[in-house]
Amino acid sequence: MKWKEEGYPARLEERLPDDVVRCHLSPRNCKIRPGQHGFCMVRANRDGRLVSLNYGRSVHATEETIETEAVFHYEPGARILSMGNIGCMLNCDYCHNWKTSQARYVADKDVFYYTPEQVVDIARRHQIDVISWTYNDPVVWHEFVVETAKLAQEAGIVNLYKSAFFISPEAIEELIPVIDIFSISIKSIDPKYYRKITKGWLEPVLDGTEQVYRAGKHVEVSTLMVTDLSDNEKTAADVASFVLDRLGPEVPTHYVRFHPDYKMTDTIRTPIDRLEAARQVGLDMGLRHVYLGNVYDTESVNTRCYSCGQLQVTRYGLNARILGVTMAGLCTQCGADANIKRIPKGVRRPAVVQDLPADVKFDTATFDWYGDVRALHVQVRNDSAQEQQVYYRRNLSDTRSSEWSVLDLQPNESYRFIAAKSEAEEAGVAVAVPPNCTSSLHQVFDRAHFPTTEADSGSLNADVTPLPLFVPQR
Numbered sequence: 168m169k170w171k172e173e174g175y176p177a178r179l180e181e182r183l184p185d186d187v188v189r190c191h192l193s194p195r196n197c198k199i200r201p202g203q204h205g206f207c208m209v210r211a212n213r214d215g216r217l218v219s220l221n222y223g224r225s226v227h228a229t230e231e232t233i234e235t236e237a238v239f240h241y242e243p244g245a246r247i248l249s250m251g252n253i254g255c256m257l258n259c260d261y262c263h264n265w266k267t268s269q270a271r272y273v274a275d276k277d278v279f280y281y282t283p284e285q286v287v288d289i290a291r292r293h294q295i296d297v298i299s300w301t302y303n304d305p306v307v308w309h310e311f312v313v314e315t316a317k318l319a320q321e322a323g324i325v326n327l328y329k330s331a332f333f334i335s336p337e338a339i340e341e342l343i344p345v346i347d348i349f350s351i352s353i354k355s356i357d358p359k360y361y362r363k364i365t366k367g368w369l370e371p372v373l374d375g376t377e378q379v380y381r382a383g384k385h386v387e388v389s390t391l392m393v394t395d396l397s398d399n400e401k402t403a404a405d406v407a408s409f410v411l412d413r414l415g416p417e418v419p420t421h422y423v424r425f426h427p428d429y430k431m432t433d434t435i436r437t438p439i440d441r442l443e444a445a446r447q448v449g450l451d452m453g454l455r456h457v458y459l460g461n462v463y464d465t466e467s468v469n470t471r472c473y474s475c476g477q478l479q480v481t482r483y484g485l486n487a488r489i490l491g492v493t494m495a496g497l498c499t500q501c502g503a504d505a506n507i508k509r510i511p512k513g514v515r516r517p518a519v520v521q522d523l524p525a526d527v528k529f530d531t532a533t534f535d536w537y538g539d540v541r542a543l544h545v546q547v548r549n550d551s552a553q554e555q556q557v558y559y560r561r562n563l564s565d566t567r568s569s570e571w572s573v574l575d576l577q578p579n580e581s582y583r584f585i586a587a588k589s590e591a592e593e594a595g596v597a598v599a600v601p602p603n604c605t606s607s608l609h610q611v612f613d614r615a616h617f618p619t620t621e622a623d624s625g626s627l628n629a630d631v632t633p634l635p636l637f638v639p640q641r
């Protein structure tokens with residue numbers, strides 16, 4: 168594992184006798200002897216000092232939308248740059264990112280190297296106003312997150328932290344100055360569930376969530392409703408009680424659809440009717456904004472004014488359209504606080520053209536949505552020494568297409584974005600690449616799964632991930 172060879176000085180280190188160190192990043196407080204590593208496998212004792220082994224080691228940076236992160240009340244539809252790393256301080260039986268959260272499965276070929284400056288540069292060049300620290304879990308990437316988020320903040324970029332939040336209060340204090348949005352995944356409110364399924368424990372997660380809420384940060388809470396395990400009304404009620412008692416009724420709460428993964432593949436995706444019942448429990452108890460996650464065709468992903476009922480934001484999957492919220496985050500009909508924070512520039516999008524340049528011979532890759540596959544990772548690469556333009560569009564029906572969005576790629580740049588079905592009638596997406604560029608389409612459920620498997624392995628069983636690549640182009 169080449170990616171683990173170099174260590175970076177770690178924060179939150181306590182030095183103990185005999186060159187032993189203790190890590191105070193997560194509540195485990197691992198005591199680590201020379202040459203050993205902690206539970207997360209990415210913090211180690213090298214010569215009596217605590218080091219981070221994954222500083223700048225990442226999965227491919229990916230452009231998505233903010234809805235992907237169970238954040239519905241911060242500039243709906245905002246484009247985000249998602250950054251995920253390696254390792255985790257938990258080990259959930261159903262992990263949706265297990266190929267990177269469990270460091271032993273990570274192969275060198277799937278690891279990308281970034282500096283803080285490069286991450287900020289990617290976001291700026293592609294006019295993305297939010298960096299999301301996400302996937303496996305940003306907690307175990309603490310040094311890289313804190314340093315890069317500070318640079319991003321100085322560049323006027325918003326930082327979003329999507330985490331299971333099994334983290335120490337000291338580490339949270341280091342995040343508060345640089346993180347704007349916390350999207351916190353609370354797996355359950357049952358201590359036994361935490362011990363058994365996540366191998367962590369509950370109290371620090373709840374305390375940490377309250378800590379960032381009290382610090383005035385934008386907080387949204389989500390709970391994965393695991394089929395026959397936690398997709399019941401009691402879980403929904405317990406989560407709602409926590410939000411109401413220790414946070415506030417305005418905190419958006421998401422009940423998220425599970426898909427079989429990792430050690431839990433002998434089950435099915437969460438039935439939608441159980442999610443709808445959970446949502447109703449939250450609403451009946453007094454939460455103002457309760458949503459379903461990882462679902463497409465339901466009214467339960469839209470935002471309505473809690474006061475007058477005005478439709479404020481419509482969503483389809485990972486795409487959103489603002490209809491009734493002012494730039495100050497108020498309802499356009501009654502003026503009530505929608506608890507939606509806006510980015511002054513709004514959502515910036517790439518330039519578009521009606522037609523492809525006639526003088527370039529493009530290769531075009533297309534993909535049609537089918538079944539539950541309604542999201543796609545599109546990876547494009549410029550293999551030349553000149554800047555190149557790659558184009559993509561949505562095929563809205565057999566006869567109707569969107570304009571082509573233009574992606575400027577620097578020499579040798581690789582860029583990845585997620586295209587999710589944006590309306591019921593949409594047929595699929597098309598990517599047009601010029602000579603010296605390549606593209607590949609990786610079909611996924613719902614959101615990100617890294618790394619996706621090779622084209623000729625995996626299965627098309629609609630309820631099991633990971634899914635295979637769709638025909639790589641050239």
Ligand code: SF4
Pocket residue numbers: 190191192193194195196197204205206207208209210255256307
């Ligand atoms: S981050 Fe947590 S799991 Fe990793 S070494 Fe530190 S205390 Fe242990």
